[in-house]
Amino acid sequence: MAKPNLSGLLGQVQKMQDQLKKAQEELEAIDVEGSSGGGxxxxxxxxxxxxxRIQIDPEVVDPEEVEMLEDLIVAAVNQALEKAEQAANEHLNQTTGGMLSNLPGGFKIPGL
Structure with missing residues (x-):
């Protein structure tokens, strides 16, 4: 029975860690935006x-409608964060050749 090549395996793990670190740094350069209320x-x-940054059209700023503005902000933030997650997943899958999407049980790496 052949012995597993532990040094080769450790080298692959180190390479993957380096790729993930680089990919995480690259995520800072990928811009996304979310909007609500028709922009x-x-x-x-x-x-x-x-x-x-958050951009608010002056027309939507009405002291009588603060709750509506709050709802629009929440919706836009949630959309931006959803797009950020999608962009991050796509970028990390490209960087790792899809290895992260094949982890068992939906395992997630913290911070990714």
Whole structure:
């Protein structure tokens, strides 16, 4: 029975860790945006799920309708974060050749 090549396996694991670290850094450069209210509120974020900026059309700012503005902001933020997650998953799958999507039991790597 052949012995497993542990040094080769460890080398592959180290290479994958390096690729993942690089991919995570690259996520900061991938921009996404989410909007609501027909573009009245737009949220700009990175694929790393960092909100960079929120743009609000002055027409939607009404002291009598603060709750509506809050709802629009929440919807736009949620859409931006959803797009960020999709962009991150696509980028990480490309970087790792789809290895992360094949992990058993839907295992997730923390921070990814």
């Amino acid at each position: 009245m509120v737009t949220v700009f974020a990175t694929a790393n799920r960092e909100i960079k």
